[in-house]
Amino acid sequence: MWYSNILETIGNTPLVKLNTITKGVPGTILAKIETTNPGNSIKDRMAVKMIEDAEKSGKLKPGGTIIEGTSGNTGMGLAMAAIIKGYKCIFTTTDKQSKEKVDALRAFGAEVIVCPTNVEPEDPRSYYSVSSRLEREVPNSWKPNQYDNLANSQAHYEQTGPEIWEQTEGKITHLVVGVGTGGTISGTGKYLKEKNPGIQIWGIDTYGSVFKKYKETGIFDKNEIYPYITEGIGEDFLPANVNFDVIDLFEKVTDKDAALTTRDIARKEGIFIGNSAGAAVAGLLQLKHLLKPEDVVVVIFHDHGSRYMGKMYNEDWLRERGFLKDEKLTAKTILQKKEQKEIITIDSEKSVFEAINTMKSLNISQIPVTQQGMVVGKIAESDILNALLERPGLKSAPIHEIMTAGFPFVDLNTSIDKISALINKENAAVLVEDEAGEIEIITQYDIINAISA
Template identity: 45%
Template sequence: MKIQSFIGNTPLVELKTFDVPADVRILAKLEFFNPSGSIKDRIVSYIIDDAERRGLLKPGATIVENTSGNTGAAIAALAATRDYRAILTMPDKVSKEKQDALRAMGAQVIVCPTSAPPDTAEHYVTQARRIHAETPNSFMLNQYDNPLNAEAHFNSTGPEIWSALGRSVTAFVASGSTGGTLSGTSRFLKLKNSAVKSVLLDPVGSIYHRYFHEGVVDPAQIAPYFVEGAGEDHLAKCMDFSVVDDVIQFTDADAFDTCQHLAQREGLICGGTSGANVWGAVQVARSMTKPATIVTVLPDSGNKYISKIYNPEWLSQNGFKLGEARTLEPAP
């Protein structure tokens, strides 16, 4: 069997070392159990399968995509098994581990400045679109605006959570960049039970928090942050705010401090978005006044970030002091 056969049906584990009310549970889906190591395997296989069925992706084709690394890894892995070429653009904040893994699978990696404003020639999304336009027999997943992104989670992640927990699910909490995970999973869970709360986590420096609460996109608020794979500097069409009940901001420190907690108390070495997701799940859990089950996802493994968020020297150089974030503070 090819690696695609092992995508999905990832474990769901309960996190028990966080300070939340005794009758509130936090469960996390371990998405780094997917073959290429992240939740993005779900959408890449779904979109590629659809493109092949419709004749949009043909033998010998080149797959072009902009990525923060995990979508790229899924593309590179599947391209390697189906004789496609992969060209991937990414911002320069993406970890060296991610970049090296893509190259190891034969992908061409083009690194672009994180500071490049949206729609400029240097921006990694613009670069991908240009390469796609200039490359014959190429296909672009267009993960930020492709409705199949969310549909993949509606048809896999959501049903898996519901099958395991049913009506006990109180809230689904996740950070978002393309918005596919949160939108598709939340839409399915709300279809089964309209009372399920959907909470998006957005890093400081991203546009989604203010857009949700005020309907404003302010370019002046766009600022650099270190967490990879969360937040955005433009509105992704895949992000469906109609299924979102709240948006909570988090900081890099919130995410990275929670990553340390997960590693040292739960035995889970996870990426920055996992730390953000669990931090947010803790905040939602602390707001509950009756028994509840909060569900989130751990999108990828911390093995992709050893040189960064698990490196004391890197943390110190970038001004992070572990333990300063609010993850472990007692509930008020």
């Protein structure tokens, strides 16, 4: 058996029991693995549905251009379908989204415009506004508007809901979903509640989003809105696809808990998923007191971990945000173990001859070069030798004439792995600003000393 094209492989994704990360959580916890869709996310389902509905209504015409604001996954589904159906794609996204998502969209031939995150939806620079402007300006174009296009939730009513009902043999008691556009939770939840009104639909929200407070109070509170790191869930407006009548409750999850749980799922369950799935599991763990041993819980695993390699799966990224504190040495701990010595620098206006004498007297081979107290470069024995072989008279010249690029700067949370990678033939050391604002130097010897201490 074969399929006529890649779009026919969308759906019928597996349901997999979680065993380790949910240890201590009452009930049977099942993950709906949407990464097996050809675009590696649940958004393939609604992307094709929106296109097909637009074709039927005449909104999307042959040879047209699809223009959409997307965090990446919807764009992937739209781009994939556009290739099969013969359309062009222009996507707007935010600078919060991972580089991997943007690169993936471009790999499918789409044009991607990156817009600022920290602006209101009505701001002309927002990715919502830019996509709407492009739709007006580009001939024969169509904007799916995944947030308010009800084909989004309808796709999940027709596909995801029935799949989960059949796979659990109607035993599902709870559905847990990260909420962004609202299509997945609203469409799937509507179908499941029609089958059994007692099924609980839990939406996972993030701090900086308006959903939870609006559900609980009916108030759209702009004070709830602020930038957050978690991708794929939360909003600063109310999409038409979010059916608050279907969703029984919202639970907020911090950026840190979402990121670390995403990482833990890969390490504890062997399932490589994205940030919104990590948030969904983190939310479930916070709500475990509401579950009973006989419950059957389905958690949507929305997308694939490969789109977050530079973020949630990057230890330096986690450390820089204070999310990860483990046994690995960092610049801070290396400095704490280092014998404290005053860093030797030399002013850029000093002569090459003075640099030679400083190196001789202190038995060092490289010195950071400063200008008005700021590190602007470095001078090494090899730099001096090469310069003097060409022009012996350079001894009296100022150092800035032969200095080279300075040592790399790292911050206190930089891992020993990254520091080691930066120290090479060109750089015998890295510089770091300590907590008092003083510049410190870390050499290979300091790393060895810290490891063996």
